[in-house]
Amino acid sequence: MCSKKGTMKNLARASAIAQILLAGTAPLSARSIAEKLGVSSKTVLRELPKLARMASDRDLVLKRKTGTGISIVGDAEKQKAFLAQLKANAPVGFTAQERLTILAGQLLKNSEPIKLFTLAKQLNVTDGTVSNDLDKLETWFREHGLMLVRRPGLGVYVEGDERAIRRALISILYENLDEEHLLRLVREDETADKRTASGHLLSLVDAEVVHQIEGFVHEMESDLPHHFSDHAFIGLVVHLTLAVERMRKQEGIHIEPDILADLRSRSAYPLAEKLARRIEKAFSLAVPAGEIGYITMHLLGARSRYIGKQDRDAPRVGNFRLVQLARAIIRRMEEQTGKPLLQNRSLLMGLVNHLGPSVSRLTMHMTIRNPLLEEMQQTYPHYMAMARVAAEPLENELGVTLPDAEVAYIAMHLGAALVDADTPAHKTIRVLVACPTGVGTSRLLASSVRRAFPNLHVVDTVSTIHITEASEESGASFVISTVPIPNAPLPVIVTGLLLDEAGRARIAEAIQRAERYVLPCKKGCTQKTAFSDGLPKMIAYGTAIRSLLEGFFVRRIAEHVSDAKRLCMIAAEQICTDRTARNSIMDAFLQRESKGSTIIKGHGIMVLHARTKASPAPRAGVLRLSAPFVSESGIVRTVLVLLAVMEKEESAEAVGAISTGLFERDGFLSVLHDGEHGAVFQAISDLLRAFYRQKNEEVIGQAADFHQFRESLV
Incomplete structure (x- = not known):
């Protein structure tokens, strides 16, 4: 039914894109359209198939051409008529898929029976059409533990456990509205336009209640040792909003006494209780113990995977058992593939880190969501099938059947390991990755490129001003950059910080054009440096690493930051006290931001x-904002601060190594958000240790003992 994310037909947004294209005279990029609408490029691209059908119905064609942009072409008079119709807000009907989603939402929201006539009038269809749609919905409701009841003369309604009803409601919202919709609702930028299916879904939650709850959750965050991620924050706000509406109708949650007793022993319970009292006072209703327990579950489910040894909220499965379970899962995958995966330590640690919070959510019967579930099911069904078999030891341990969302997470871990195992050491096409500084975003982009295109060998990550020199020495076929590079000696593919669909397509096209062999390096770039010649370079790397570790900081910023300049100044203040130097550092941060957001x-x-x-030395640190910094590019709760020294390439490489951990090291992003100072420092040390070993192998060809190296610095 409505369980596929992205199937929601947001006709209002598609119409808005059409109006922008028809009003102009030249093709526009997805990014340009996104900026006009205040949405992401990904959202625009997701609407194009729908827009293509709308254009085709009017004998027009939606054209997409790489390097040129998107346009609607065809007879000029038909274009004018299409634009006039859009501007007049001509009514449009809902698709069959949209009707099912709207019907499910309305039935779940209302406790009383609804007449077929009322539903048919809402959807502008006949009673017979509604009846046929309800036939299709019966299976979906059964899958969610609910029953669709039809009583002649009375109407139709849903019967079942309150928890199942809420889970189904939240599933509909998350599976048909992306987080951008929900985030905009929380920020008061989204309204429920019932001419669209998404508008009907937004009407399931009371916007006024949403904004009050959002304020309560922000207040509660100040009592927590960690910040919520956007995903966890939105999830808690949506859950509490639905809970308020259900409690107003005397629909309460029941939790088994033994589970409630366990929840009361958790450190999150008093926070949930405090939040419940705020809700009682604001909405004049009583919040029973079961609801407080359910709030506690959500708080626990939002926790970081980095859990302290003395934390009372630690998973009820011990760390040693988690390692055993992870090894059993990997062993099952080895049996299916014949690949030696148990020797992949990053796979083992990644699974252990993931299983900790997942086990907590599963044992508490909480919903697990995976925003990449649909992509995994459609693009990697073989990984999903193997992960389902491999996950049997976990299912046996917990006595549950894992939901597809959790299987997809395991498939992502195992799939990445299989790609590593299958990727030949010799990669066919050499590329450079560039950004304005060559420090942070280029490393993140390089990480995305390596994951998406195993046949690409990222020779180096460089600053745009050094692109000519790097091109001559690298033997690269083309450059992938976060910004345009005028007069570059090689073709430049411009893409976003994290590869989206359009960026992948441009790179894939460049690969097809590239020569299928590695060009020779002008300076023998594959040869190792002589031992004596390499020592000064390794000493420079060691000095840079020492500076980063000794100067590392984690700061909580109580001030409400409202603009990028102030944020840059706060970061500069953590690095040095000299006013002149501090202002220069702030200007450097601002100059980089002016070339493109790093959010x-x-x-x-x-x-x-x-x-x-x-x-005089590179610096790294973390700023945690008590109040989120909100800009057009996104919402920021944590700032990773990285500063490299000009004309000291070793320092830039060491600093860049830290940024690669954001998506190459499972759990690193979580520890930056939530980990204690020691946990963050350890994570940074681990990244720099791996970087030092890698450079030693590249420069000298011998593995170094990082522990001996650190001791030599003391």
């Missing part, structure tokens, strides 16, 4: 980075 949208983090002569 990683949807992850609540910003990679504030630059290169400067104002600091």
Whole structure:
């Protein structure tokens, strides 16, 4: 039914895109359209198939051409008529899929029976059409533990456990509205336009209640040792909003006494209780113990996977048992593939880190959501099938059947390991990755490129000003950059910080054009340096790493930051006290931001980075904002601050190694958001240790003992 994310037909948005294209005279990029609408490029691209059908119905064609943009072409008079119809807000009907989603939402929201006539009038269809739609919905409701009841003369309604009803409601919202919709609702930017299916879904939650609850959750965050991710924050706000509406109708949650007793022993319970009292006072209703327990579950489910040894909220499965379960899962995958995966330590640790919070959610019967579930099911069904078999030891341990969302998470871990195992050491096409500084965003982009295109060998990550020199030495076929590079000696593919569909398509096209062999390096780039010649370079790497570790900081910023300039100044203040140097560092950060935002949208983090002569040594640190910094590029709760020294390439490489951990090291993003100072420092040390070993192998060809190296610095 409505269980496929992205199937919601947001006709209002597709119409808005059509109006922008028809009003102009030249093709527009997805990014340009997105900026006009205040949405992401990904959202625009998701609407294009729908827009293509709308255009085709009017004998027009939606054209997409790489490097040129998107346009609607055809007879000029038909274009004018289409635009006039859009501007007049001509009524349009709902698709069959939309009707099912709207019907399910309305039935779940209302406790009383609804007449078929009322539903048919809402959807502008006949009673017979509604009846046929309800036939299709019966299976979906059964899958969610609910029963669709039809009583002649009375109407139709849903019967079942209150928890199942709420889970179904939340599933509909999350599976048919992306987080951008929900986030905009929380920020008061989204309204429920019932001419669209998404508008009907937004009407399931009371916007006024949403905004009050959002304020309560923000207040509660100040009592927590960690920030919520955007995903967890929205999930809690949506859950509490639905809970308020259900409690107003005397529909309460029941939790078994033994589970409630366990929840009361958790450190999150008093926070949930405090939040419940705020809700009682604001909405004049009583919040029973079961509801407080359910709020506690959500707080626990939002916790970081980095859990302290003395934390009372730690998973009820011990760490040693988690390692055993992870190894059993990997062993099952080995049996299916014949690949030696148990020796992949990053796979083992990644699974252990993932299983901790997942086990907590599963044992508490909480919903697990995976925003990449549909993509995994459609693109990697073989990984999903193997992961389902491999996950049997976990299912046997917990006595549950894992939901597809959890299987998809396991499939992502195992799939990445299989790609690594199948990727030949010799990669066919050499590329450079560039950004304005060559420090932060280029490393993140390089990480995305390596994951998406195993046949690409990223020779180096460089700053745009050094692209000519790097091109001559690298033997690269083309450059992948976060910004345009005028007069570059090689073809430049411009893409976003994290590869979206359009960026992948442009790179894939460049690969097809590229020569299928590695060009020779002009300076023998594959040869190792002589031992004596390599020592000064390794000493430079060691000095940079020592500076990063000794100067590392984690700061909580109580001030409400409202603009990028102030954020850059706060970061500079953590690095040095000299006013002149501090201002120079701030200017360097601002200059980098002016070339393109470094906010990683949807992850609540910003990679504030630059290169400067104002600091004698590289610096790294983390800023945690008590109040989120909100900009057009996204919402920021945590800032990763990275500063490299100009003209000292070793320092830039060491600083860049830290940023690669955001998506190459499972759990690193979580520990930046929520981990204690020691946990963050350890995670940074681990990244730099791996970087030092890698550089030692590249430069000298011998593995170094990082522990001996650190001891030599003391």
